Amino acid sequence: MQAIIAEKASQAQALAAPFRHVKKGTYIEIAPCETFQEGAMVAWCSGHLFEIVPPHEMDPKLKRWQLETLPMIPETFKYKVIPSKTSRFKAVKEIIKNPAVTEIIAAGDPAREGELIVQLVVRMSGINKPMRRLWVSSLTPKAVEQAFLNLRPIEETMPLYHEAMARSYADWLIGMNASRAYTLLIQSKMKGAGRDVYAVGRVQTPTLALVVKREREILDFVSKPFYEVTAMFNMDGAVYEGKYTKDKETRFDQKEDAEAIRDECVGKEAAVVKVKTENKQVPPPVLHSLSTLQALANKRFNFSPKKTLEVTQALYEKSYVTYPRTDSNHVNPEEAAAFPDILKKLSHLAPYEKWASEITRSVMVDKRYVDAKKVSDHYAIIPTEKVPSLHSLSGDEQKIYDMIARSLIAAHYGPAVFAHSSIQTNIGSHVFLTNGKRLLQPGWRPVLFENEKEDVLLPDVKEGQRGIADDVKVIEGKTVPPKRYTEGELITAMKNVGHGMEDKELGKVLKSVSGLGEESTRSNILERLKQLDYMKIEQHRVMPTAKAFILIDAVENTLLASPELTGRWEQRLKEIGKGEAPANVFIEQSKRLAEKIVQDAVQHSSSWAFNAPAKSMAASENQPLGSCPKCGSPVVDKRKFYGCSAYQSSKCDFTLGKKMLGKSISATNVKKLLDKGKTNLIKGFKGKRPFDAYLVWKDKKEGTVQFEFKSSKTE
Structure with a gap:
């Protein structure tokens, strides 16, 4: 038996x-x-x-x-x-x-x-x-x-057991030792900091570093105004708008420069110089891996990556979809051979009746979907031939199943074809461009997007046609900081961390191991970072806590903050899993690495300079610097930035970065700004050239500031 x-x-x-x-x-x-x-x-x-x-x-x-x-x-x-x-x-x-x-x-x-x-x-x-x-x-x-x-011989899969054992041992060695070392050293450095534990991990810490890096970019960002010039053209009754463009750039830093262009163009004769239309094909999206499914479900339904995995796992255990913990977007020819039968069964479900029964092609020879060389242990997530009664699924299960089913159906349709059009209109030597896009062939798009956005249609004008620039105006805008990650975007950033790295060799390694973490573990990493009070979700976006800044400050410029450790680690573990490297050698190397991490932490701790310990940071939040310009509540020092103390209760989002163009903004200057509307003269801002300036309100109701430069008439 x-x-x-x-x-x-x-x-x-x-x-x-x-x-x-x-x-x-x-x-x-x-x-x-x-x-x-x-x-x-x-x-x-x-x-x-x-x-x-x-x-x-x-x-x-x-x-x-x-x-x-x-x-x-x-x-x-x-x-x-x-x-x-x-x-x-x-x-x-x-x-x-x-x-x-x-x-x-x-x-x-x-x-x-x-x-x-x-x-x-x-x-x-x-x-x-x-x-x-x-x-x-x-x-x-x-x-x-x-x-x-x-059934496979157990010897065939034994390397996976060795890989898993080696991974758990090594994670224990690094996690246990680094967490104790950094916790003890941070606590000793920040007297009165309480008993916070600073857990460290080879994947979770560089992931947290991504979040903190983005937050620092936001805090350090200085919004600048820009100006664009638009013109409304009338060519024998054909009316359209164009935007002034020079060397592919549309923005002016100085309003006066934009106004000069406007003044030279308003009411002048205009000529259509070039009309260009180019058709572009957009193929259907690839089949889902776990990370693409998690990113899309987060974007569409605000599902956390953990929830998406749990729901997909439940569908797998009910035999409705294939194994979810996969990093592949491809299937083998054997799986593709079953697609006609699966599509036929999907056509009996009301939401897919039209699309699944009217497919326009086979994907058997399309390597975008069917390529055995790009399937690792598991192929893409697809529906199985066991098609559910949709009413038997929970609401969340229906949403995830729908995404998986539609991705398979869409793959069996041709590309969408768009006509990209542009009109170049000249007023003298000044060039204005108008762009439009029209869907010529919907292809796969109706399967995934039932309510298409309206086309941007351009008028039918001919080269050489002349008319008048009826209305030329200057439009003011302002640069905006990067946004915080959503959880779905963070999952994608973890997977793509090797792309665009200056260190090409390391980038290649990270791409080969699919970045930080694995498909099956990334959602757990994000959940753990939340449980450890390193980050929280605010308005569906990931925000690091003060505790996160402290840890990342401490591990800065070490392997623990870099994707390098986990990239090379995953590379070696995959070799163990394939039977190409011994597990015992890796474990011995991990022991030596644990020793080095502790030694480096002790050595580097002498140079750590935290702004304030956790408790005194909390105390500083009770000492207002002035009244919030947006809601009137106290503004307090939140360690890495100044912000409204009423954020938790009223969601007032006023913040002021502690650094602008490389220059620290002191609490004294913030008090002056809040009280008098103007700081002291701050020297050494780093623009194209160093400069000195005051900070003054640009729009007090919006809580935005701008530079005021010292004039010869002032002190």
């Missing part, structure tokens, strides 16, 4: 579903059949059942956090049952130890962690029986039956 060990209960049920079976308390019994001639018993874990023993249980002396005990380098790592999962381990162990069981089938998720969960349970049971591996990316009865007929 065979014992099948699944990762969770729902998975166990799906694995038993194709066969005659009965549930017997803590396991499922499959009756003898062609696949299991002596029958089988299906047991299940509940995710990870074991954890690495914490330091103080390895050595009681390590219970108290002290620099003198760092680094903590165990000679061997020990595991213990997670207390809440003792009964589940007992149930699985009883099945494995059953004398009737002669072979064990490891049937965890088809990935590294699924390998670790099941193999660790077997090893911790002290059982040594023959094992084989079930590998299946879809839990439909057809896929499950086929997978049981093609």
